[in-house]
Amino acid sequence: MGPPRLKAPHEVDAMAASGAILAGVLDALAAAVAVGVTTSDLDALARELIRAAGGTPSFLGYRGFPGAICASPNDLVVHGIPGPRPLADGDLLSMDVGVTYDGWVTDAARTVLVGEGTDDDRRLVAAGEAALVDAVAACRPGNMTGDVGAAVQRRAEAMGVAVFPSLIGHGVGRRLHEEPPVPNVGRPGQGIHLRPGLTIAVEPMLTLGRPAIRMAGDGWSVFTVDGARATHAEVTVAVGEDGPRVLTPWGGDARW
Known part of the structure; x- marks a missing residue:
């Protein structure tokens, strides 16, 4: 385990170009989610869009x-393998995408409802996005990775949902997974220093049930232990001199 690799401003700009592609892909996937669409259909769409953008x-x-995206419905928290399963009204679907462009990797995820969903489902998705916004706000010089985790934890608990402590974010840049680990729980002032040029994937993963997981036999799919639904919201963030810069602004710049 080595120190995090800090990026120069021109390298952050290069990552932003990768992130712009990714944000567009995630928004297109969200728009394509509908009853009867399969997660394989969404995977094929992502491949087409990513490659068309270079x-x-x-x-x-x-x-x-085996997939270009992770597609995780309902109680499948992360790393779901795309397949022939058609989406049904009331499903909750998390989509996680990585894009490499000009040698730079970005990583982001969002969760959408198929149809209207229940009040609890809407609260869960809203909690994931609110926790992500709070976590991004904590990505500023002088803070620590513990401040990011504490921000996620505070928002989740305030909205009545639970955080998976074993599922975390990570550094990203030339490789998909770099230092440092970025927890979703923590104490302010603890962990790794956030310095200008640090680029990290911040990704709250929350549930309506118990914050415990089980691994499926395929070696990838991570489920909730109790069948409760889960949400996953993620962006790639660069820590700047003046604060955070979201490099994968899915849902529009105004959100961030």
Whole structure:
């Protein structure tokens, strides 16, 4: 384990170009989610869009992963393998995407409802996005990774949902996973210093049930232990001299 690799301003700009592709892909995937669409359909769409923009899917083939996206419905928290399962009214779907462009990797995820969903589902998705916004706000010089985790934890608990302490974010840049680990729980003032040029994937993963997980037999899919639904919201963030810069602004710049 070495120190985090800090990026120069021109390198952050290069990552932003990768992130712009990714944000567009995530928004297109969210718009394509509908009853009867399969997660394989969404995977094919992501491959087409990423390659048309001159990028490559970072997840495809990573440690043997067979998809360009992770598609995780309902109680599947993360790392779901795309397949022939058609989406049904009332499903909750998390989509995680990585893009490599000009040698720079970015990583982001969002969760959408298929149809209206329940009040609890809407609260869960809203909690994930609110926790992500709070976590991004904590990504400023002088703070620590513990401040980021504490921000996620505070927002989740205030909205009545639970955080998976074992599922964390990470550094990102030339590789999909770099130092440092970025927790979703923590204490302010603890962990790794956030310095200008640090680029990290911040990704709250929350549930309506118990914050415990089980691994499926495929070696990838991570489920809740109790069948409760989960949400995943993620952006790649650069720590700047004046504060955070979201490099994968899905949902529009105004959100960030």
